[in-house]
Amino acid sequence: xxxxxxxxxxxxxxxxxxxxxxxxxxxxxxxxxxxxxxxxxxxxxxxxxxxxxxxxxxxxxxxxxxxxxxxxxxxxxxxxxxxxxxxxxxxxxxxxxxxxxxxxxxxxxxxxxxxxxxxxxxxxxxxxxxxxxxxxxxxxxxxxxxxxxxxxxxxxxxxxxxxxxxxxxxxxxxxxxxxxxxxxxxxxxxxxxxxxxxxxxxxxxxxxxxxxxxxxxxxxxxxxxxxxxxxxxxxxxxxxxxxxxxxxxxxxxxxxxxxxxxxxxxxxxxxxxxxxxxxxxxxxxxxxxxxxxxxxxxxxxxxxxxxxxxxxxxxxxxxxxxxxxxxxxxxxxxxxxxxxxxxxxxxxxxxxxxxxxxxxxxxxxxxxx
Amino acid sequence: xxxxxxxxxxxxxxxxxxxxxxxxxxxxxxxxxxxxxxxxxxxxxxxxxxxxxxxxxxxxxxxxxxxxxxxxxxxxxxxxxxxxxxxxxxxxxxxxxxxxxxxxxxxxxxxxxxxxxxxxxxxxxxxxxxxxxxxxxxxxxxxxxxxxxxxxxxxxxxxxxxxxxxxxxxxxxxxxxxxxxxxxxxxxxxxxxxxxxxxxxxxxxxxxxxxxxxxxxxxxxxxxxxxxxxxxxxxxxxxxxxxxxxxxxxxxxxxxxxxxxxxxxxxxxxxxxxxxxxxxxxxxxxxxxxxxxxxxxxxxxxxxxxxxxxxxxxxxxxxxxxxxxxxxx
Numbered sequence: 001x002x003x004x005x006x007x008x009x010x011x012x013x014x015x016x017x018x019x020x021x022x023x024x025x026x027x028x029x030x031x032x033x034x035x036x037x038x039x040x041x042x043x044x045x046x047x048x049x050x051x052x053x054x055x056x057x058x059x060x061x062x063x064x065x066x067x068x069x070x071x072x073x074x075x076x077x078x079x080x081x082x083x084x085x086x087x088x089x090x091x092x093x094x095x096x097x098x099x100x101x102x103x104x105x106x107x108x109x110x111x112x113x114x115x116x117x118x119x120x121x122x123x124x125x126x127x128x129x130x131x132x133x134x135x136x137x138x139x140x141x142x143x144x145x146x147x148x149x150x151x152x153x154x155x156x157x158x159x160x161x162x163x164x165x166x167x168x169x170x171x172x173x174x175x176x177x178x179x180x181x182x183x184x185x186x187x188x189x190x191x192x193x194x195x196x197x198x199x200x201x202x203x204x205x206x207x208x209x210x211x212x213x214x215x216x217x218x219x220x221x222x223x224x225x226x227x228x229x230x231x232x233x234x235x236x237x238x239x240x241x242x243x244x245x246x247x248x249x250x251x252x253x254x255x256x257x258x259x260x261x262x263x264x265x266x267x268x269x270x271x272x273x274x275x276x277x278x279x280x281x282x283x284x285x286x287x288x289x290x291x292x293x294x295x296x297x298x299x300x301x302x303x304x305x306x307x308x309x310x311x312x313x314x315x316x317x318x319x320x321x322x323x324x325x326x327x328x329x330x331x332x333x334x335x336x337x338x339x340x341x342x343x344x345x346x347x348x349x350x351x352x353x354x355x356x357x358x359x360x361x362x363x364x365x366x367x368x369x
Numbered sequence: 370x371x372x373x374x375x376x377x378x379x380x381x382x383x384x385x386x387x388x389x390x391x392x393x394x395x396x397x398x399x400x401x402x403x404x405x406x407x408x409x410x411x412x413x414x415x416x417x418x419x420x421x422x423x424x425x426x427x428x429x430x431x432x433x434x435x436x437x438x439x440x441x442x443x444x445x446x447x448x449x450x451x452x453x454x455x456x457x458x459x460x461x462x463x464x465x466x467x468x469x470x471x472x473x474x475x476x477x478x479x480x481x482x483x484x485x486x487x488x489x490x491x492x493x494x495x496x497x498x499x500x501x502x503x504x505x506x507x508x509x510x511x512x513x514x515x516x517x518x519x520x521x522x523x524x525x526x527x528x529x530x531x532x533x534x535x536x537x538x539x540x541x542x543x544x545x546x547x548x549x550x551x552x553x554x555x556x557x558x559x560x561x562x563x564x565x566x567x568x569x570x571x572x573x574x575x576x577x578x579x580x581x582x583x584x585x586x587x588x589x590x591x592x593x594x595x596x597x598x599x600x601x602x603x604x605x606x607x608x609x610x611x612x613x614x615x616x617x618x619x620x621x622x623x624x625x626x627x628x629x630x631x632x633x634x635x636x637x638x639x640x641x642x643x644x645x646x647x648x649x650x651x652x653x654x655x656x657x658x659x660x661x662x663x664x665x666x667x668x669x670x671x672x673x674x675x676x677x678x679x680x681x682x683x684x685x686x687x688x689x690x691x692x693x694x695x696x697x698x
Contacts (some may be wrong), residue, residue: 053436070578201652209597211593213641215641218642219376223650237598242596246376
């Protein structure tokens, strides 16, 4: 019931938005479908929508968003049917949950363009992949972002680390992988001793802001963890609360945010492992609508080279001793391939043995995926 | 180790407080014969208005964070009472089904709060979340905080909510069992016709019962939200419904409610916060090799077991959920 009402509310918003846009010059109509979560999740839905909005407003193109009833393939397809029937010809979908729905929809609507973020269309068995010429996939190298965050934390002097992911979905796993790799790479390169216990690497099971997570983060901080990288959407706020409450002890406890610059959420957030959704979405919309150079059928990887991942600079860069120029040096090493950040568990094991002094952290590595 | 234990216990207490307060609210309304499953919605709206007000006032301008906290509490209580009047008018005066009017409030609350936050830009622009002031924790009370253990637990690094929770439980016990008003209120929930013939105004008692529940639920919402997160998304994670479960589990008695809430919060805090006890954690995860997800199930498993064992003695108010009609006799 609550959901139906919120869908109605969103729909009314959308209609109002649409009505305001009547003076547009072209027949383009961009619709974004939200994944589980809302348009203000300070995470990938919001990032995607900001990209759509910025592009569409600049070029005066019809745009709206629509929230499917639930996060299932059937609901997603139903939403796609609905928005196509209402004239949508560009559909932007963030989240790997859309993979199966887009797999079907790209065939059902050959004249509609699809931009799928964080996923590749597949049949549902993770073996039959197909991306048609009307679809483009955008993947991010989250592991690079996690790596930069992990390196920065250790370089800044934090010695006890923790990681909380929402669920073990590909993007979150890559964030975690990169974080572990970055932390141990830095520990080896800068000759520091760090503690990253296997029990302090955990997938919470959801992306929600719950007292359970506040309690868990509190207990981690009490157990000595100094900084937690939380890649878990709304659960980030629970962890920030725990960091605020624990910061009366001698060492202030800190948080590293995820997806977007979360430094505004709490003073305890010293950095965020970002992926530039808004930038990537704008790039692909521009390629399609302005440059007429849609990269249909392709899977685009946005990493450090493309400016797709990184840490926020300026006021949001709150490290004490790790400087922006040190960060830039590191980023350049990732960009030019001096450091190849591992993407899978197997690569992580190789990476640790070759570039991080081969620390004996098998239990931790086994928690990654 | 000691400081971990203190943090653990203070988390147990602070998790129990919103449950205790909201469930005690439910106690008053149910003892008067009206079910109020709108507690969740009322918590949401109480927290919502309290945050709007507290976010617009700087602690310095009113004389410190504690005064601001009191203001937030006051606003939450008033909002809760106002919202609950919707429920009482519908279910007492209009004789509507008590479940339906309460469900309407539960449905309306999050949608209304999100809508208003977004359209009136109560938080950041283009955002439906409200920030939460983080300085409500009181660092210490001089002298008292030096008492060993008790001082560390109750007088150092605590949320004021702790005391209000204790006050509410004691007050509820005294009001229900030691005053004329309490006796009358309880009689309305057991046998309203008999009570009516004894000259008690059933409608008035029930209005009061529902209003108390609204006020306390609003307060519970404010306490919940200031204790557990940094940003409010019109969501109290089902704690209103959990409070109803605590009320039933606690057999409609104030002290049992407090114990039930404490039992649940202890188990939940233990399940999520096993890292407070590193030796135990190592024992569980490494020596015994137990999956931590099994530990997370503990609060729910124990609840079910205890419920099965105690349900025999459970007794709800007899006239609960029935609309009172004078002509029915």
